Amino acid sequence: MNFIKKNKSPKFWITSLIITIMAGLLVVHAVKAQDEDPSRAIIHAVNSEKFPQISFFLEAYNENGLALSNLSEADISIIENEQEPISIDLLLRNEPGYQFILAYNLSPALATNITGGGSRYQAITEHIIQWLNSRPANTPDDFSMVTDTGLQQIRDESPREFAQQLMAYQPDLMNSQPNLTSLLQALDLATDPTINPLMKRAILYITTQPTISNVSAFPGFIERAVQQKVPVYVWMVGPASARSSNPSVVEPLIGLAEETGGQFFLFSGQEELPDIEEYFRANRYIYQVTYTSGIRKSGTHRLTAVIQQDNGSISSEMEKVNLTMEAPNPILINPPLLVARDWVVDAKDARIRDLEPDQVDINYLYEFLDGHPRELVSARLYVEGEVAQEITRAPFDTFRLDLTPYEGDQEILFFVEIEDSFGMKARTQPAVIDVTVAPVPLTFWEGLLRLELTPERWIILASVLIAGTVLVTAIFLVGKRQAFWREQAAKRQRKIDPVTQPVKIKQADHRSGNGTSGRSSIGKQVEAMLIPLDERYEPNRKKTVVLDRKEWIIGCDPIQARLVIANAALDDVHARLSRTEQGDYWLRDQNSIAGTWVNFAPITTKGVKLRHGDLIHFAKALYRFEISHPTEDREIQIITYNQNYDS
Structure with a gap:
């Protein structure tokens, strides 16, 4: 006969303590939820x-x-x-979608048949497949399955393919031992990152009644699921009276569902299974x-x-x-550090001239170093510290600086300031434009008056002057040559013109005839000379002609004449001067056109004896006849010409 011991074992007291603590925790959670x-x-x-x-x-x-x-x-x-x-x-x-994780805690209890045929597992599986087939093919959901033996399917994006995999899966229910492996792995899978970080997660946990030894692990599962924000929907397979008959193992499952945001359902085989989509419909959208x-x-x-x-x-x-908020950062793009202004002269009127360029572009860009691009409300160009231009609408990229005020070499200090829609301002680094202006181009006459011609124009001017000089010289020489030929033509005309023919002249008796004079010079060696006189009768003794020959021919032809007088009025052979054996000097005209004159009286081809001091005109050339040792002193006697004298 067996007797039941009244003294309880230590294992019994430990188990009772655990159940009491779990019940207390469930009560606390229920109060907090309320x-x-x-x-x-x-x-x-x-x-x-x-x-x-x-x-x-x-x-x-x-x-x-x-x-x-x-x-x-x-x-x-x-x-x-x-x-x-x-x-x-x-x-x-x-609709970010759901990561749906189906976790089976397999056991022989799932193999129990239900009214109408088929096992509890088959009824649950077919209900899940029916829901999967109702989902659209392009659903953002993905589907995974975990059993006590491990992961069976991971993140299948097609609900149809996942349904086929679930239908093909045939577990050995009769030899399966229930445990917490599937729930643990389902929570592990739920922690993995998804393609869409907003994707929601949900676990459908299908299990039979857990054992007392497994109950102690549920608080840890609950805390982990809450931290991961993963609702766990629990379908417990067991008798309809399990809540009341075995609350110590059912209440932890209810707590797992409710505290994680899921729902609990007891399936004995007679109940209608919940609509899975109702779990997610209200929470599908964000x-x-x-x-x-x-x-x-x-x-x-x-x-x-x-x-x-x-x-x-x-x-x-x-x-x-x-x-992080920072003002926009403006940057100058290739600022024009040097601008050369030059004069552009009008092609028709050199007095019309303009400086170009008359403006220069200042380009800039801006960036937002804080990573928050926004609109600009204004941009300003400062020149020498003063606002020169302002832009209040897009595009904000270029200023055109007017250069017309700058007509001399000058440095221009400038910078660009921008302001964004937050009222935050920033400026570029200051920059300097070096403006150089070319000298004002002068017209030829302006440059000549100011003696400010360019080297090229000096060359042109010199060329013009040289060409002008050559031209004037050529004209002068041509004119002189023409005058010479006109004079020659006039001489020839005078020779044939009756008015200009030579006149036969009768000399006084004492100056003509045999060539003798009142005072004989026979036996005396006389030296004579011709001294040229100027218009005032002043002698030019440097050009004295010594009459050291017996005969002298006077004219303008250097070949025929011995005494060549460069005077256009003279003939080639104008006169002849000779010395007799007695030492007397006779001057004879050679039928010249202008005539030969002694003491202002014309002479003929018969000649006249010269005496010391006679004044001789060869045309307009004036000479004085002198003897080195004159035998007499006399005054010049002017013999007037008698126009009625018969030649």
Whole structure:
């Protein structure tokens, strides 16, 4: 006969203590859930890349924990740093998709047949396949399956293919031992990053009643699922009375579902399985909010979304945003450091001249080093510290500096200042334009008057002067030659003109005839000379002609004449002067046109005896006849010409 021992074993007391602690934790969680308001708003993925526009994703749930799916732009406002609310600019509804993880905790209990045929496993699997086939082919969801033996399918993006894999999977239920491996691996898989960081995750955990030894692990699972924000939907397969008959193992599963945001369902084989899509429908969508920020300085800023409802408002938890704000950075592009202004002369009128270029482009660009591009509201060009130009609308890239005031060499100091839509200003580094102006081009006459001709013009002027001199000389020589030939023609004309024919002249008796004079010079050696006289009868003794020959021919022809007189009025052979044996000198005209005159009286070809001091005219050339040792002194006797004298 066996007796039951009244003293309990240590194992029994340890198990009782664990169950008591677990029950206490479940009670505490239930009380906290009652105290907490399930309405909430959650901000995800704040994006400030397009600042001042800030965007983020927003989840909102009402007091029943259901997602708010009919929000409008007017329902949402943003509070920055506890300032006045800011209206949003844009509200979009997105479907990021679900990462659906099916976790089977296999055991022989799933092989139990149900009314209508088939096992519990088959009923559950077919229900899941039916839901999969109802999903659109382009769903953003992906699908994975985990069992006690490990991962069976990972992130299949096609619900149809995943349904086929699930249908083909045939587990050995009768030899399966229930454990927590599938749930653990499902949570591990849920921690892996997804392609879309906003993608939601959910675990459908199908299990039989856990053992007492497995119950102690559930608080850790619950905490991990809550941290990962992964709702766990629990389908427990067991008798319909399991809640009341075995609460110590059922309550941990209920806590796992409710505390993670999922739901608990007990399936004995007779109940209608839940619509899986109902789990996700309300939470499939997330709002994308875009608004224009009023932040204007760097630092960490606080952001809160407020949702207005008929029965009150829902505020999100404060989200911190780090912003770096810097003024835009303007940069000069190849600034014109040297500008040479030159004169452009009008082709028709050299007095019309303009300096060019009359303007120069100053190009610039700007960048936002803080990574927040925004509009500019103005750009200003400063010249010598004063605003020279201002632009208040796009494009902001070029200034045209007027150079017309600068007519002399000068350095121009300038810089560009820009201002953005935040009122932040910045300037370029100062730069200097070295303006050089060419000298004013003068017309030829202006340059000549100022003696400021260019070397080229001096050359031209010299060339013109030389050419002019040559031309004048040529004209003079041609004119002189023409005068010479005209004189020769006149001589020939005088020879044949009766008016200009020679006149027969009768000399006085004492000056003509046999060539003797009152005082004989026979036996005396006489030396004589011709001394040229100027218009005032002054002698030029340097050109004295010594009559050292017996006969002298006077004329202008250097070949025929011995005494050549360069006078156009003389004939080639104008007169002949000879010395007799007695030493007397006789002068005879040679039928010259201009005539030969002694003491202002013309002589003929018969000649006249010369006496000391006689004045002789060969045409207009005047000479005085002198004897070195005259035998007499006398005064010049002028013999007048009798026009009625018969030749």
